[in-house]
Amino acid sequence: MYEPITIKDIAKALGLSTSTVSRALRGSHEISADTKKLVVEYAEQFNYRPNPIALSLKERRSRSIGVVVCEIANNYFSQAINGIESVAYNRGYHVIISQSHESYEREIVNVEHLASRSVDGLLVSLSAETDKIDHFKNLHDKGFPIVFFDRITDEIETHKVVADNYQGAYNATQHLIDAGYRKIAHLSSAAHLSISIERMNGYKAALADNKISFNESYIKNCNHGGMIYKELEDAVRSLINSKDKPTAIFSAGDKLTVSCLLALNKFKVKVPDDIALVGFSNSPLVELMNPSLTVVKQPAFEMGQKAIELLINLIESKRPVTEFEKVVLQTEIFERNSSIPKAKPKK
Amino acid sequence: MYEPITIKDIAKALGLSTSTVSRALRGSHEISADTKKLVVEYAEQFNYRPNPIALSLKERRSRSIGVVVCEIANNYFSQAINGIESVAYNRGYHVIISQSHESYEREIVNVEHLASRSVDGLLVSLSAETDKIDHFKNLHDKGFPIVFFDRITDEIETHKVVADNYQGAYNATQHLIDAGYRKIAHLSSAAHLSISIERMNGYKAALADNKISFNESYIKNCNHGGMIYKELEDAVRSLINSKDKPTAIFSAGDKLTVSCLLALNKFKVKVPDDIALVGFSNSPLVELMNPSLTVVKQPAFEMGQKAIELLINLIESKRPVTEFEKVVLQTEIFERNSSIPKAKPKK
DNA sequence: TTGTAAGCGTTATCAT
DNA sequence: ATGATAACGCTTACAA
Numbered sequence: 001m002y003e004p005i006t007i008k009d010i011a012k013a014l015g016l017s018t019s020t021v022s023r024a025l026r027g028s029h030e031i032s033a034d035t036k037k038l039v040v041e042y043a044e045q046f047n048y049r050p051n052p053i054a055l056s057l058k059e060r061r062s063r064s065i066g067v068v069v070c071e072i073a074n075n076y077f078s079q080a081i082n083g084i085e086s087v088a089y090n091r092g093y094h095v096i097i098s099q100s101h102e103s104y105e106r107e108i109v110n111v112e113h114l115a116s117r118s119v120d121g122l123l124v125s126l127s128a129e130t131d132k133i134d135h136f137k138n139l140h141d142k143g144f145p146i147v148f149f150d151r152i153t154d155e156i157e158t159h160k161v162v163a164d165n166y167q168g169a170y171n172a173t174q175h176l177i178d179a180g181y182r183k184i185a186h187l188s189s190a191a192h193l194s195i196s197i198e199r200m201n202g203y204k205a206a207l208a209d210n211k212i213s214f215n216e217s218y219i220k221n222c223n224h225g226g227m228i229y230k231e232l233e234d235a236v237r238s239l240i241n242s243k244d245k246p247t248a249i250f251s252a253g254d255k256l257t258v259s260c261l262l263a264l265n266k267f268k269v270k271v272p273d274d275i276a277l278v279g280f281s282n283s284p285l286v287e288l289m290n291p292s293l294t295v296v297k298q299p300a301f302e303m304g305q306k307a308i309e310l311l312i313n314l315i316e317s318k319r320p321v322t323e324f325e326k327v328v329l330q331t332e333i334f335e336r337n338s339s340i341p342k343a344k345p346k347k
Numbered sequence: 348m349y350e351p352i353t354i355k356d357i358a359k360a361l362g363l364s365t366s367t368v369s370r371a372l373r374g375s376h377e378i379s380a381d382t383k384k385l386v387v388e389y390a391e392q393f394n395y396r397p398n399p400i401a402l403s404l405k406e407r408r409s410r411s412i413g414v415v416v417c418e419i420a421n422n423y424f425s426q427a428i429n430g431i432e433s434v435a436y437n438r439g440y441h442v443i444i445s446q447s448h449e450s451y452e453r454e455i456v457n458v459e460h461l462a463s464r465s466v467d468g469l470l471v472s473l474s475a476e477t478d479k480i481d482h483f484k485n486l487h488d489k490g491f492p493i494v495f496f497d498r499i500t501d502e503i504e505t506h507k508v509v510a511d512n513y514q515g516a517y518n519a520t521q522h523l524i525d526a527g528y529r530k531i532a533h534l535s536s537a538a539h540l541s542i543s544i545e546r547m548n549g550y551k552a553a554l555a556d557n558k559i560s561f562n563e564s565y566i567k568n569c570n571h572g573g574m575i576y577k578e579l580e581d582a583v584r585s586l587i588n589s590k591d592k593p594t595a596i597f598s599a600g601d602k603l604t605v606s607c608l609l610a611l612n613k614f615k616v617k618v619p620d621d622i623a624l625v626g627f628s629n630s631p632l633v634e635l636m637n638p639s640l641t642v643v644k645q646p647a648f649e650m651g652q653k654a655i656e657l658l659i660n661l662i663e664s665k666r667p668v669t670e671f672e673k674v675v676l677q678t679e680i681f682e683r684n685s686s687i688p689k690a691k692p693k694k
Numbered sequence: 695t696t697g698t699a700a701g702c703g704t705t706a707t708c709a710t
Numbered sequence: 711a712t713g714a715t716a717a718c719g720c721t722t723a724c725a726a
Contacts, residue, residue, distance in 0.1 A: 073419075078419050095444075097444050116396035117399060142349055143350075284576060
């Protein structure tokens with residue numbers, strides 16, 4: 001069995017009390033240089049490490065934070081997690097990641113598990129299935145620190161970190177309109193998610209500002225994480241087979257964009273010659289995949305960083321916080337070298 | 348502040364002792380039905396949850412295991428982690444993931460951090476940079492449970508879970524040879540990694556079995572996670588520009604295969620018409636990406652499951668383990684519908 | 695059937 | 711400068 005050395009062991013070995021050892025290790029001023037040296041060297045030699053669990057119990061905090069996301073196999077989230085980690089590491093926090101796989105039930109279980117005192121706070125991006133948020137509201141009402149990012153909810157008053165989805169979607173749509181396209185389809189994730197609503201609004205606003213009427217049949221929502229490729233393929237098929245088929249697509253998500261590209265490829269529809277495409281994506285691949293693909297990139301890493309900073313502030317603030325920040329970070333649009341060709345004049 | 352309810356609170360409120368409450372909550376037989384009911388209902392009402400940290404301290408175990416991988420933004424690893432999670436969840440363990448980003452230093456820090464008693468065991472896949480493994484050896488020698496998977500080391504006697512990389516590579520290479528290709532390049536990750544060595548051996552064996560001489564200049568190793576696209580592009584460029592250029596490529600890794608496909612695409616080299624490609628990949632995309640791409644898929648999910656099962660057995664076994672398993676799971680080869688065309692006759 | 699007390703590893707508050 | 715003790719939340723001998 002693995003039995004690591006404790007302060008007690010050191011005390012016994014050196015004929016000191018545990019308190020003396022503890023103080024020596026923490027470099028207290030009230031310990032003689034000799035004793036300090038003795039203890040520190042012994043600890044060094046036997047590779048003493050304070051037991052973080054005992055510390056957690058004493059300090060009533062675990063110095064770990066929980067991350068609740070739908071999926072880590074997603075460029076946006078893995079980049080956001082990298083941002084989270086980078087800050088956590090420096091501020092002495094562990095990060096515990098849990099995946100909901102877009103399931104409401106699973107999200108609840110994860111949150112319960114994490115929040116029952118094994119983490120000091122939660123960083124949350126809602127699952128696609130989640131439409132009730134009592135499991136967060138209850139915790140938050142009891143004063144448990146929660147920060148939402150990306151897929152947020154308006155029903156809880158706390159810090160939130162989001163990309164400017166409205167503007168990103170507006171720019172993406174405007175980009176297509178500028179290139180002469182007017183029949184622009186919109187692929188998005190579950191309709192009730194904050195990100196979907198904001199992106200839809202940006203899309204609609206760009207259409208409206210250009211006096212293009214909104215066409216309901218151009219909107220395709222895909223809900224489930226696991227089946228996304230199949231769902232997307234169906235959506236794309238129905239778009240390209242429709243009578244008034246779109247000349248361009250705006251896909252509002254990482255997996256959506258990649259899957260759309262794949263589906264189009266499968267159907268032998270060339271991008272951008274047959275149909276133009278602008279999409280949200282954080283994939284390092286998608287930028288390379290199609291040199292004519294204009295991409296809206298979310299500041300995922302920075303969002304993760306900002307979110308955990310706010311969370312740690314929340315956790316470490318002595319007094320209740322009254323003012324909640326909603327941080328909105330700008331998306332970036334990468335217009336590819338060869339850009340999108342002008343739309344062909346209508347026949 | 349968030350102050351969850353404790354056994355002490357319940358005891359005080361109900362005029363009982365903490366031990367009675369504790370026993371009632373755990374459904375002990377030596378507690379009267381009345382008391383039990385009283386306690387359980389009170390606990391229910393106030394949403395009592397045992398403090399996992401206190402439990403950890405008492406039981407001298409955290410019921411959490413640490414996962415040390417290079418990168419979660421990798422199809423193989425995210426699938427393996429899903430497998431790990433699926434078992435952990437059922438067996439009552441938390442999973443703490445840490446990424447080395449292929450850095451030796453970072454790996455050491457992560458392991459130190461995790462092992463100093465915040466996890467009960469470690470699931471490890473070595474970073475590409477790691478060539479010394481003292482940080483694991485020290486722990487293992489002290490009896491700390493460690494299971495290696497995927498990128499393993501021979502220097503530590505413990506359970507290991509790997510794919511049959513040799514056979515997978517052999518099959519991939521043979522697949523190309525069967526289609527008539529004889530000039531087969533091999534793209535792989537850091538040369539000293541166990542997976543690279545095994546895959547290389549499989550590749551070499553297939554060549555030898557078919558009386559094809561080994562060509563050193565056909566071997567390209569890529570080391571660093573972060574710069575992999577650039578490295579790959581350079582490797583591919585040098586291959587297609589070499590005087591005795593290969594007619595086929597066997598890429599031995601997920602990112603390698605995708606990046607290779609992208610690089611070839613960028614250089615306007617058509618797969619499989621200009622050059623054939625067979626690659627290891629667990630990407631759900633790559634299968635769709637190029638219908639002529641034959642793919643060797645690792646049983647990532649199952650590997651994760653098996654690895655954590657072994658680890659939990661190790662953790663929960665009362666007596667020292669003397670026999671260590673090396674589990675080898677078979678890879679699957681997916682020959683695409685349109686398959687690889689026969690190589691053109693040499694000019 | 696229930697209560698008391700010790701212990702898990704650590705630190706803070708008192709002594710001495 | 712150092713030691714004894716209590717406390718963090720929980721479980722479990724041991725008493726009652």
